[in-house]
Amino acid sequence: MPLYDFECRACGRVFEAMAAMDAGEGRCACGGSARRLVGVGRAYRADAPWLETVAAVVEKDSARPHVRAFLAEPSRANHRRWMRGEGLRPLEAGEARPAPSGGGSVRREVWDRFAARRGRN
Template sequence: MPLYDFRCRVCGRTFEAMAPMDGSDGVCACGGTAERLVSVGKAYRADADWIDSVTDVVDKASPSPHVRAFLADPSRANYRRFLRGEKIRPMEAGEFRRPAARNDAVRREVRERFIARNGL
């Protein structure tokens, strides 16, 4: 049986208890019925994939306050503060990385071949 959070309807106490998955109410120590609360475990983070990839590359020995705050609480808000502190601008929606600039000699040759091929 999984562990769930409950809140007593009589005394208001919040507690954890093992209960069947059928959604039934629990029983408090005071004898009152307790409603099951919607809760998320401490190990769950909806954005864990991207947070882990960022925290892997952060300088853990940095004394900067924005780095310390991000490592202490890797939330989206602290991630934005971390980026501002590091002077990094995140990509916006719809934005893409430009390809590396080509060599001018290559551009010139491509242009000359285009002109010759099309008789311009």
């Protein structure tokens, strides 16, 4: 069964759910009736692989609300909330990544931390 977007008539929540192709109604978690929205569905999301790589680095056992929301529904909106919650800022269109300052100092610091964790000096 394909995934469709639904909007609850009772609480207004928009969510994705599997449904038969001819189903026009669904049920929300609140128990209300939900109507199916017109959309392209998850199969056509160009950003799905990108979101999967982000979800791979999120702390799965964190209790912070922005992390829980992103893991429950990895959407672009929840990704932005997660980034704000982590103190990160997405790159603007046309903005390049800043070059690391100090040449190889960042690489050296990462190596030193790795060696310290492994008991090497």
